[in-house]
Amino acid sequence: MVLYMKIRIRLQWLAILLTLSLIVGLAAPFFHSSPKSSPVSVDPAMNFILRSSGRPGIAVLQIHGVIEADMENRQIPYIGQQSPSLVETIYKAAKNENIKALVIRMNSPGGSVGMTQEIYQAIRYLRSKGILTVASFTDIAASGAYYIGAACDYIFANPGTLTGSIGVIIQSPSMAGLFEKLGIRMQTIKAGKFKDILNIARNANQEELRFLQTMVDQTYMQFVRDVASGRKMKLEKVLEAAEGKIYNGEQAHKIGLVDSIGGFHDALLFAHKKAKLPGDVPEIIPLHESPLQKFFQTIENHQEIPLLQILGKAFAFLHQTGDRSNVLPGNLERMQTTIKGAKYENLIQYRFVP
Numbered sequence: 001m002v003l004y005m006k007i008r009i010r011l012q013w014l015a016i017l018l019t020l021s022l023i024v025g026l027a028a029p030f031f032h033s034s035p036k037s038s039p040v041s042v043d044p045a046m047n048f049i050l051r052s053s054g055r056p057g058i059a060v061l062q063i064h065g066v067i068e069a070d071m072e073n074r075q076i077p078y079i080g081q082q083s084p085s086l087v088e089t090i091y092k093a094a095k096n097e098n099i100k101a102l103v104i105r106m107n108s109p110g111g112s113v114g115m116t117q118e119i120y121q122a123i124r125y126l127r128s129k130g131i132l133t134v135a136s137f138t139d140i141a142a143s144g145a146y147y148i149g150a151a152c153d154y155i156f157a158n159p160g161t162l163t164g165s166i167g168v169i170i171q172s173p174s175m176a177g178l179f180e181k182l183g184i185r186m187q188t189i190k191a192g193k194f195k196d197i198l199n200i201a202r203n204a205n206q207e208e209l210r211f212l213q214t215m216v217d218q219t220y221m222q223f224v225r226d227v228a229s230g231r232k233m234k235l236e237k238v239l240e241a242a243e244g245k246i247y248n249g250e251q252a253h254k255i256g257l258v259d260s261i262g263g264f265h266d267a268l269l270f271a272h273k274k275a276k277l278p279g280d281v282p283e284i285i286p287l288h289e290s291p292l293q294k295f296f297q298t299i300e301n302h303q304e305i306p307l308l309q310i311l312g313k314a315f316a317f318l319h320q321t322g323d324r325s326n327v328l329p330g331n332l333e334r335m336q337t338t339i340k341g342a343k344y345e346n347l348i349q350y351r352f353v354p
Contacts, residue, residue, distance in 0.1 A: 055098070055278060055283065056097075056098050056099075056100045056275075056277055056278070057098060057099070057100070057277065057282070057283035057284060057285040058099070058100070058101045058102070058103055058268060058271050058272060058275070058277070058282055058283065058284055058285065059093050059096070059099045059101070059102045059103070059284070059285050059286075059287050060102075060103050060104075060105060060268075060284055060287075061086070061089065061090070061093075061102060061103070061104045061105070061287065062104075062105045062106075062107075063086065063104060063105070063106045063107070063108055063119075063145065063148065064105075064106075064107050064108060065107075065108060066108065066109065066110070066111045067108055067110060067111025067112060067115050067116050067119070067144045067145065067148070068111050068112050068115055069112060069114070069115050086119055086122075087118050087119060087122045089287055090102075090119070090122035090123060090125075090126060091122055091125065092287065093126065093131070093287060094125060094126050094129050094131060096285070098285055099131060099285055100131065100132065100275040100277060101131060101132035101133070101134065101271040101272070101274070101275040101277070102123075102126060102131055102132070102133050102134070102271075103134045103135075103136055103264075103267050103268055103271050104123075104133065104134070104135050104136065104148070104149070104152065105136050105138065105264055105267075106135055106136065106137050106138065106141045106145050106148070106149060107137075107138040107139050107140060107141070108140065108141060108142075108144070108145035109140055109142050109143065109145065110142055110143030110144030110145050110146075110147070110165065111143075111144045111145075112144070113144070113168070113219055115144075116144035116147050116148060117147075117222075117226075119148050119151075120147055120148055120150070120151040120226060120230070121151075123148065123151035123152060124151050124230070127151075127152075127153060132153055132154075132271055132274055132275045133151070133152040133153050133154075134152055134153065134154045134155075134156065134267045134270060134271045134274075135148070135149035135152040135154070135155045135156065135267075136156045136263065136264045136266075136267035137149065137155065137156065137157040137158065137161045137163055137249070137258070138158065138161065138264075139161065139162070140161065140162040140163070141157070141161060141162075141163045142162055142163055142164060142165035142246060143165040143166070143167065145163075146163050146164060146165065146166065146227075146257070147166075147223055147226065147227065149163075149258075150226065150227040150230035150231050151226075151230045152230070154259050154260070154267075154270065154274070155257075155258040155259050155260075156258065156259070156260050156261070156262045156263065156264075156266055156267040156270070157249035157252060157253065157258040157260075157261060157262075158249050158261070158262075158263060159248065159249045159250050159261055160248055160249060161248065161249040161252075162246055162247075162248060163246075163247055163248075163249065163252050163257065163258065164241065164245055164246050164247040164252055164257060165244055165245070165246050166223055166224065166227060166238070166241065166242035166243070166244065166245070167220060167223070167242060167243065167244030168216050168219045168220045168223060169216070169244075170198075170212055170216055172198040172200060172204075173200055174200060174202075174203050174204075175200045175201065176200075176201060176202050176203050179201055184201075185201075186199065186201030186202070188201075194208060194211060197211070197212070198212075220242075223242075224238050224239055224242055227242075231256070231257070233256060237256070241255050241256075241257060249261055268282045268284075269282060
């Protein structure tokens with residue numbers, strides 16, 4: 001009987017170890033941020049930490065592609081669910097007391113006027129709450145993307161970044177001649193003189209063109225005034241740099257459209273120092289957490305079941321390092337010390353039925 005109990009206990013512990021190994025194997029990829037899916041991939045050479053909570057830190061937001069309504073925040077990939085809009089994400093960051101700075105990683109040619117202005121206003125709101133905002137331009141941050149960058153306290157650009165393009169444009173093809181050759185006639189039934197403005201089946205008349213030009217000019221001045229306000233530049237200086245001109249990073253720096261030449265890492269270090277955050281290594285606070293991250297954060301704080309407490313601490317550590325390749329000998333010692341701190345002396349009391 002005693003031998004049977006000993007064998008059964010060993011089998012139970014073997015089952016536990018196999019289960020833990022399976023959980024680690026399945027869950028570890030979710031704590032790895034690939035460069036394709038997130039701008040916050042943890043690279044030991046860049047020397048910064050990705051973690052979920054704790055001390056004050058920096059949030060990172062990525063704006064990639066054409067700016068449009070309900071644009072998704074691509075900061076952290078979700079599992080089977082849509083992420084919140086960029087504007088919602090920015091306002092949410094203002095409510096997080098641990099977020100002392102926001103670095104916006106931008107690679108966009110611009111986009112719709114309305115969405116651009118919403119994001120601009122959201123960033124200005126963050127600034128009004130005392131949160132430092134830093135823009136980091138990559139390949140291109142032009143037109144509406146520069147509009148958004150101008151809302152930030154500070155702008156970094158690479159020497160070859162394409163930026164500027166402060167201007168507004170409306171384009172519509174005129175296919176009246178082609179339609180006439182093909183014998184195609186467009187029948188239009190409308191209420192309102194300008195309702196079919198920019199109809200591709202006919203050329204716009206002079207009254208319509210004057211109407212559109214007035215609207216474009218007004219929107220252009222909104223752009224210029226917002227750049228001047230965000231950048232604290234004189235309106236005349238912005239007008240001189242505007243007119244739809246495109247600049248590389250070095251040119252933009254010389255005329256005051258960007259503040260420094262540098263990349264994402266430079267922007268992180270600047271935000272870390274400017275926000276007077278503790279330590280020498282910038283710490284990134286994810287704006288969103290996947291369901292698995294939330295689950296393991298919950299069990300990390302569980303005080304009643306020691307096994308879950310141990311698992312939670314282990315996964316929290318792996319999440320903090322961000323990459324299994326970053327678990328160096330020194331980190332392993334810290335992890336071992338962390339797990340030893342858990343109260344697992346009563347673990348034997350829990351029964352696992354095969």
